[in-house]
Amino acid sequence: MKIADINFLVVEDHDFQRETLIHILAGLGARHIVQAANGHAALAVIREQPIDIIISDLEMPGMDGMEFIRHVSEAGVQVSMILASVHDRSLLTSVGTMTEAYGISVLGAIEKPVTAQKLEALIRSHKQGAVREPEPVPVAMSEADISDALASRLFEPVFQPKVDVATGRFRGVEALARWHHPTMGMVGPYSFIPILEANRRIDELTWIILDKAVASCCDWRAAGFDISVAVNLSLGSLTQVGLADRITDLVRAQNVDPKYVILEVTETIAMTDTARALENLARLRIRGFGLSIDDYGTGYSSMQQLSRIPFTELKIDQSFVMRAIEKDSCRIMLESSLEMARKLRLRSVAEGVETRADWDLLKTMGCDAAQGYFIARPMPAAQIAEWASAWTSPV
Numbered sequence: 240m241k242i243a244d245i246n247f248l249v250v251e252d253h254d255f256q257r258e259t260l261i262h263i264l265a266g267l268g269a270r271h272i273v274q275a276a277n278g279h280a281a282l283a284v285i286r287e288q289p290i291d292i293i294i295s296d297l298e299m300p301g302m303d304g305m306e307f308i309r310h311v312s313e314a315g316v317q318v319s320m321i322l323a324s325v326h327d328r329s330l331l332t333s334v335g336t337m338t339e340a341y342g343i344s345v346l347g348a349i350e351k352p353v354t355a356q357k358l359e360a361l362i363r364s365h366k367q368g369a370v371r372e373p374e375p376v377p378v379a380m381s382e383a384d385i386s387d388a389l390a391s392r393l394f395e396p397v398f399q400p401k402v403d404v405a406t407g408r409f410r411g412v413e414a415l416a417r418w419h420h421p422t423m424g425m426v427g428p429y430s431f432i433p434i435l436e437a438n439r440r441i442d443e444l445t446w447i448i449l450d451k452a453v454a455s456c457c458d459w460r461a462a463g464f465d466i467s468v469a470v471n472l473s474l475g476s477l478t479q480v481g482l483a484d485r486i487t488d489l490v491r492a493q494n495v496d497p498k499y500v501i502l503e504v505t506e507t508i509a510m511t512d513t514a515r516a517l518e519n520l521a522r523l524r525i526r527g528f529g530l531s532i533d534d535y536g537t538g539y540s541s542m543q544q545l546s547r548i549p550f551t552e553l554k555i556d557q558s559f560v561m562r563a564i565e566k567d568s569c570r571i572m573l574e575s576s577l578e579m580a581r582k583l584r585l586r587s588v589a590e591g592v593e594t595r596a597d598w599d600l601l602k603t604m605g606c607d608a609a610q611g612y613f614i615a616r617p618m619p620a621a622q623i624a625e626w627a628s629a630w631t632s633p634v
Contacts, residue, residue, distance in 0.1 A: 242268040242362060246288070249274045250281040250295040250307065251323075256351070260294060260323075263355050267362070278302030282310055290318050292346070292365055294358075297324040297334060305334060312341035319365050321358070322348040332566050347565060378423065378430045382438065385431050388418055389443050394431075395419045396452045397617040398468070400626065401588060401610040404602050407632020411467035411501070413610060414452035415617050416444060441473040450489060453500060455620040457493045464627060469501040469531060477504065478515045483522035490528075501529035501552060517548070524549040531588070535576055545583060553580040557591020557611070564596050577604050598633055 247269055251257035257274055264272050273288070275281035277299050284290065293311070297304035304322070311318065320343055322331055331348035338345045347361040388394060396414035403410055418426035435441040449470045456468040476482055490497055502523060524530055531552035532545065545553070555576045562569040573589075580587035589601050592611030601609055615626055 242359075243270045245269065245362070245365065246271045246291045247273070248281060248284055248290045248293045250278065250293060250299070250304075252276050252296065252299040256296075260353060260358075263353065263358055266355060267359050278304070278307035278310070281307060282314070285311065285314060285316050285318070290316070292319050292321060292362065294321045294323060297322065297326065297331075305337065308334075308338050308341060308343065312343055319344045319346050321346050321361050323351055323353055324348070325351045328567055332568055335566070378426055380418075380426070380430050380434065382434060385434055386440075388420075388431075389440070389447070392447055393419050393421075394444055394447050395425075395619070396448045396455070396470075397425075397619055398452075398455070398623055399610050399617040400615045400623070400630070401469075401608050402614055402630070402632070404589075404598070404606050404609050407630075409464070409466060409627050409630060410608060411469060412623065413469040413503070414448055414455075414471075416448050442476050442479075445471070445473045445476050446489075449486070453490050453493050453495050455623075456499060457495050458620070459623060460495070460499065462624060464624070467499045467501055467529065469503050469529075471503045471505075471533065477519060479519070480515060482519040483526065486523065486528070487526055497523075497527035498529070501531050503531040503533040503554065504548070504550075505533045520548055524551070545579070545585075550585060552588055553583075553585045554588045554590060555606075557589075560589045560591040560597060560601070560611070561593060563600055564594075570600075573600075574604060577606055580607075581605070595633060 247264055249257055249260045249264070249272065251260060251274075254276075257276065261272055261274060273284055273290075275284055279302055281293070281295070285293075295304050295307060299307070302310075304324075308320070320338055322334055322338070322345070324331055328348070328350060331350065335345045335348050346364050349357050349361070395417055397417050398412035398414055400409060401411045401413065402408060416428050416432070418431055420426045432441065432444070435444055452468050452470050456466070459466055479485075486502075487497065490500055504520070520530060529551045530549060531554050532548070532550045533554045534556040535553050553576065555573060559569045559572045559576070563573045564570075577587050586607045588608045588610065589606050590610050592598055592601065592609045592613045594613055597611070598609065598613055615630075618626060
């Protein structure tokens with residue numbers, strides 16, 4: 240979309256700064272610009288005419304920028320926002336995160352004074368498609384249907400490839416649970432995992448997915464693919480007496496060496512720190528299984544978990560990876576996590592790699608492995624071999 244075709248709304252209570260913004264936009268080629276001196280007037284505008292991009296101050300009398308953003312979200316209009324303020328970048332980043340949480344696409348934030356160069360760069364990102372795809376709405380499923388699906392083992396793993404960032408080599412997959420529903424097709428995890436967790440039955444799903452994922456790993460390795468498979472462990476599983484023995488028996492029964500199976504443990508689970516959990520994790524590690532701390536950076540005491548559990552891999556949460564390009568705080572967290580992994584001699588894995596820019600940044604930072612839509616979407620086991628044959632590493 241050309242700047243001349245974009246509908247802008249400038250929301251700024253200071254007359255001189257509002258006129259300056261309008262002047263800059265006009266100089267960039269904008270032809271459709273409306274203005275509002277406060278949030279109330281701005282809301283009246285978006286109810287009466289289409290707006291593509293809102294440029295808003297945060298401090299305004301009567302209704303500040305944060306309240307205005309909330310009302311825009313409640314109005315249900317599809318717009319992108321550029322935040323402008325005299326406050327420092329950390330505050331702007333926080334408000335940007337809030338705005339996204341309200342379902343509004345954020346092109347970026349600018350510390351005043353606004354310049355044509357800064358503004359144009361953000362507007363150009365709207366040209367590339369700044370409106371987010373709506374999140375899939377979970378299908379409402381009954382406890383009875385889920386119980387029947389467990390009994391019939393209708394849950395299936397789909398697999399998302401992981402590759403080395405330095406070489407592009409295909410190294411493994413993560414198993415993600417889906418429900419192969421007889422009439423609805425593949426049903427996503429948000430339709431059944433919360434119900435299983437609430438009813439303390441997530442452990443049953445864990446064993447189904449682990450069994451099927453290890454079987455697939457056996458098939459791939461027999462076909463010549465030197466890869467591993469990662470499976471999430473539930474809290475219910477982790478605290479069971481005899482867990483390590485049961486997992487070991489399952490894996491060896493399918494002729495897979497434990498070193499090709501990585502068990503992912505979230506920080507929240509690791510925080511339980513019960514004697515049984517630590518006993519199981521230590522025993523699994525002794526037997527050769529890989530242990531990954533999943534969603535690193537989102538828990539309450541990440542470094543403490545690394546100090547007391549024998550992890551072999553640190554998996555950085557996608558919320559830091561996906562925003563590292565645009566948010567200084569996320570980039571710093573990403574850099575710190577990678578440095579932590581190197582010092583502890585852990586393999587680092589970044590999830591949520593969606594663009595070439597994400598990939599290039601991780602390569603520059605020395606990340607070991609990556610997964611995300613830029614590489615491949617999750618897929619059934621039968622498609623892995625075809626994908627691997629066609630995979631070409633980014634130069």
